[in-house]
Amino acid sequence: MDNFKDNETDIQHLIISSLEGTASEEELLVLQKWLEESEQHFLLFHAYRQDWIQAGCVQRYQTEEAWKKVEHRLFHRMSVKHLFLWTRIAGYAALVVLMIAVGYVFMRRDQDKDQAYVVEGNIEPGGKKAILVLGSDEKVVLGDEAEETLLAGNTTVKKEGNTLVYGEKHAKETAGEYNRLITPRGGEYAVVLADGTKVWLNAESELHYPVHFPEHEREVHLKGEAYFSVSKQAGKPFVVCVGDSRITVLGTEFNVRNYQDEVVATTLVKGAVRIHDAGRECDLTPGQQAVIEADGIRVREVDTDLYTAWKDGYFIYREKTLEDIMKELSRWYDFTYDCQSEELRQMTLTAKLRKFDRVEDIFDILKRTGRLDFAIQGKNVTVVAK
Structure with missing residues (x-):
């Protein structure tokens, strides 16, 4: 990799020749070897090959023009949240463009073969859509509409962008009243509950929750998958019920996956949670995942991004x-x-x-x-x- 960094000019010429389809077999083998060196290279290749195609970068680009374009796209379109993926390659813009070029060449060489699929x-792709079921069983279809105000029983719910926001007003009038947020296949949505907890609901999922939480406990029921960012309230635990299991927290961020015909998996990002299932329990620390199986609760260390990236x-x-x-x-x-x-x-x-x-x-x-x-x-x- 250091040789690549030290010979940036040579790399630029190799990029252009690759885009034009004139790179030699030996040069392409070098590129292929680099892609196979690590998973990071592999992921980079796939993430940015599509950017190159969508940008319309084709054969006649001048070296400087192509170089500046892709360098700008790489370092100015990333969200702050994802910068950690790229900090180790900030000085390797040449490699990124190189990787993209290889993807383009491989795509061109395989073009005839790719036409085989019908x-x-x-x-x-899915979008921001859901159905809100009120306590009266009235159904409200949610989509990408502008901000609006909904009436959920005796309380007012704001729709801010693609997120429902509940407030603590009218607490007495709404005691014991529940709503359901349901996402279909091809849909996702977010909701801020009355206590300030934010929940991102993945496709084909359902969240059952009170319009106002009672005094001593906060409890919701989940089918499917959701990411929780729980508002901390001392002495008032937050409980997620998934089937026969209970996940208890005070203030934390975690992902729960509970689709039909799948095991229940809880992945902890921040804070701490306790898993209860059939008389068994275990505590998780950040970076751990608990999977509930027939013979017990299995805990393992994981890369949490693999289980939470859907939210982003x-x-x-x-x-x-x-x-x-x-x-x-x-x-x-x-x-x-x-x-x-x-x-x-x-x-x-x-x-x-x-x-x-x-x-x-x-x-x-x-x-x-x-x-x-x-x-x-x-x-x-x-x-x-x-």
Whole structure:
């Protein structure tokens, strides 16, 4: 890597020759070797290859123009929250552009092969949509509308952007009253509860919660997946009920996944939580995940970003089976799928995907493995081996 950094001019010329399809086989092998050196290189390649394509960067770019464009896109479009992913490569802008160029060349060389998959349909990424069910069973459809005020029983709920915000007003009148926030397949939404706790609800999920919390405890019920940022209130624990399990906290940030036919998984980002299930319990510290299984609660150390990135617009997979990836993608993009063999279902992949990209772009990234292809017909996707 140091040689690359020290020979920036050579790299720029290699980028252009790669974009024009004139790079030699030896040069492409060098690029391929770099991509295979680490998972970080692999993730960078996939994250920014699409940026290059969408920017319309094609063969006739001058060296300086291309260099400045991609360097600017790299360091000025990242959110502060994600800068940690890139701090170690701030001095390696050349490598990033190089990586993008290789992706473009590989895409061009595989273009004829990629045309093999069928696209007959319009599968769109999910969006901000949900249904609010009031205590009277009245249903309110939520979408991307501007700010507005809703009446939930005896209390007023503000809709600020794509977030519902409850207040503590009219506490006595709303005692014992519950609302439900339901996200469909292809939807997500956020809500700030009466105590100030914020909950991000993932696709195909449901949160059941009181309009006003009683004096001594705060309890909600979850189906599906949600990320919680719990407002700290001494002596008034916050409890998330998932099936027969209870997660108790005072003030913390954590993710809970409780989809049908999946084990309950709690991933702790900040603070501390206690898991209760069938007479068993365990405490988590930040960076740990608890999985509730038939024979007990299994605790392990994890990279929390793998389990919380969905909240920030990404899907990140590290050695994840294709079956698990397709489950999540189908829930977000609202399609059905079929893998044509067990070998395909158990294939493991590593990738970072932008969840608001077109599904065709997502599949194109997954196809970079060279071992699978996708046929799209309407809302149905078939995964086949190459």
